[in-house]
Amino acid sequence: MHSSAIFLIEFGAIILALGLLGRVAGRLRFSPIPLYLLAGLAFGKGGLLPLGASEEFVAIGAEIGVILLLLMLGLEYTASDLVSNLKTQYPAGLVDAVLNATPGAVLALLMGWGPVAAVVLAGVTWVSSSGVIAKVLNDLGRVGNRETPVILSILVLEDLSMAVYLPIITALLAGAGLAAGSITLAIALSVAGLVLLLAVRFGRHISRFVSSDDPEKLLLVVLGLTLLVAGVAQQLQVSAAVGAFLVGIALSGEVAESTHHLLTPLRDLFAAMFFVFFGLHTNAADIPPVLLPALALAVVTALTKIATGYWAARRAGVSPKGSWRAGGTLVARGEFSIVIAGLAVTAGVNPALGPLATAYVLILVVLGPLTARYTEPIAQRFTSRREAVPVSATASQDSTAATASASDTAADDQAPAGR
Template sequence: MEQNILFEIGLAICIIAAAGLLASRLRFSIVPLLILAGLAVGPHMPQLGMIDLRFIKSASLIDFMGRLGVLYLMFYLGLEFSVGRLLKASRAILKTGLIYMAINFTIGVMFPFILGWPIKEILVVAGIMTISSSAIVAKVLVELKRAVRPETEMILGLMMFQDVFVAIYLSIVSGLVLTGSTSPVLVLKSALVALGFMIGVLLLGRKLIALLNRLLNIPSDEVFMLALFGALILVAGFSESIHVAEAIGALLVGLVLAETEHVERIAHLVVPFRDFFGALFFFSFGLSIDPLALPGAVWPAVIAVILTVIGNFVSGMISGRMSGYSHRASVNIGLTITSRGEFSIILAGLAKAGALLPILQSFAALYVLILAVLGPLLTKESKWIYAKLGRLFKWPPIAGKSKGKPSSIA
C-alpha cells in the first residue's frame, strides 16, 4: 500500500506528540527533542515495510506549516509587549545591538580566517555565527514563561536589530557569492527599506489603535480569528517580499495589537496555533539536517559553538549591565540569544548555490543542531549558571525573584 500525504502528516504529528510526552516526563525543554526527532527520521531513513519515515511526499507541507509556526511564535511574543515599551528602549537597543554585533561578528570572521578558509567562505561563516534564531528564542521565552520579564524587552530589541543587519548582510554576501560583486546602492536600499518598514509599522500602528479597536470589535470568534490571522500572514508575506524576515513582520503585528483592548482575546485564540505549528517548525528543522554528512565537520563546529557561547554571554552581560539590568537579568540575555537556526541554514544554502567549500554544509548543519539543543538548555538552567558564576565573580546572590532591573541584586 502506497503511503499518502495525509498518512505521513499524521505519522509526523504522532512522532511530535511522543517527543512532547517524553519532554514532559523528563521535565525538559521540548525544543531539542523535537529537533532530534526530526533528525532521527527523514530522507536518510530506509523504508520499513508499509511505514515510510522519509517524509518525502509531505516534506514541503511540513516545511510550510513550520513557517506558520514561526509566525505564531513571534506574533504571540509581540503580544506580551507593546510598541510603547519597545520605542522607549530604542536607544538602549541600538547601543546594545552594536555591542552584540561587534563582538560576535568579529569572532565569526576571525575563526574561519584562522582555519585558512577563502574570503567568501569567511563571510558566510561570519553570518552563520552571528545571527540568533528568532523562532527558538521565542519558543523558549514562551515555554519558560519569561515573556513578561524586563530583560525580554532587550532580547526582542536585539532580534529586530539583527534583522536589519540581516537585510544588509544578505545583500552583500549574496551579491559576492552568486555574482562576484556587490552594489553599494542596492545594499543601502535594502537596509533603508528594512529599517523604514519596521519603524513605519510601529509608528503607524500606534496612531491607528482607536481604529483597530473598532475594527476588531467582532462578536464571532470565528470571524475574529479569520480577520486576525489573515492580517498576520498578509503582513508577514509582505515583509518577506521586501527582504525583511517574515518572523519580524509577525512580531511587529503582535507589538501593534498589544496596544489594543482586544489583546487578551487575541492571546487566548492564538495559543493552540502557536503550540501546534511551532512544534512542526522544530520537527521540520530536524528533518532538513542530514546526519550522514555531519562527521567531517565535527571539530570546526564544536570550536565554533564554544566561541559562540562565550561571545553571546559576554555581549549579553555587557549589553545588560550598560542598559541598567541586574547581573541576573544580564546573564539571562547572554544565554537566551545563543541559539542559531533559520538564518544560518539560509546562508548555508547560499554557499551551496555559490559552489563554495562542501564542508560548509556539514559545518552549518552540525553547528546549528548543537546550538539549537544547547541554547534552550542554557536558558533553562540560567539560574544555576548564575549561582555558579556569581560565586566566582562575587555577584549579588539570588534573593527571591529577580525583577531584572537594578534592585537588591543589581
C-alpha cells in the same frame, strides 16, 4: 488516492510523535525543542523512517511556525516599548555584532575559504534564533521577566540588521555590481522602515480594523494580515519574522489579548513543525567530517552570546541573576543561520560550508534551551564560591547580602516586561 493516504499516515505519525515527546518533556520539566529536533533527524534523510509525501507540507508549516512565534512575542509589547528599547539598546546590538560575527569570519579565513565565505560564516554565527528563543521564553515562563525586553531588543536589532545583511550577501554571492547591490539594499531598508512606521504611528487604527467580537472572524483577519505582511516583507528582502513581529506590536488592548488566546494552540503546533523541519534537512552522514570545527565554533560563540546578553542586561539595570538568564537565552542559532548558509551553498562558495553550518546550528539549537535554563544557577554557584564571605564576617554583612539577593530575585521574576 494512494499518495493522499501516505501523506495522512506520515503527517499523523509526526503529530503523534510530537505530542508524545512534548508530554515526556513536560514530565521532565524540560523544553521539548531538543526532542523535536531529534524527531526530525529520525524522519529525515539517513534517518530511521525518511518521509516523502508530507515533507513539503511540513516545510510550509515550519515557516508559518516561525511567523506565529514572532507575532505572539510582538503581542506582548507596545510600539512605544519597541522604540524606547531600540533607542537604548543599539549599543548592545553593536557589541553583539562584533563579538559574535568575528569568530565565524576568523574560522573561515583560517580554513582558507576566502573573504566571501568569511562574510557568510560571520552571519551564521552572529544571529540568534528568534524562533527557538521565543519558544524557550514561553516554555520557561519568562515572557514577563525584566530581562526579556533586553533579549527581544537584541533579537529585533539582529532581524532588522538582516534587512541590510541579506541583500549585501546576496549581491556578493551573485557577483553583482555596486549599483545593483545598492538598489536592493535601499529597497530592503525602505520596506523595513515603512512597516515600522505603520506599526508605531497607526497601531490604533490597525487594531480597530482587526477588532471583532466574533472569535472566528478575529482569528481569520489577524492570521491573514500577519501572513500577508510577512510574505510581502520577505518578497522585498526583509525578514518575514520582522514583519510578523511588527504586526504583533501594532495590535493592542483587547485585540492583542483575544488574539493571544486564539493563536496559542496554532503557535504551539506550527512551532513544533519548525523544529522537526530543521531536523528533516540534516543528514547525519555529513556531520562527522566538520564536527570538531563546528563544536569549537559553537563553544566560542556560546560564550560570546552569554557575554553579550549579560553586558546588555546589566547596562539596562537588570540584576546579575537576570543578566545571566539573558545571556544564556541568546545562545541558540537557527533559521537565519541556515538561510544564510543555504544561499552560500547554492552559489557554490564552498561544499564544506553547508555541513559545517548545519552541525553548528544543530549543536547550539540543542544547547540553547539548556543554557537558557542553567546559565544563571551555574554562574551564581560559581560566583558565590569566589565571593564567599569568611566565617568571621559580621552578621550585619550577611543580613545585607541576603536582603540584596532577595530584592534581585523579586525584581527579576515579578516585574512585568510588556503589556
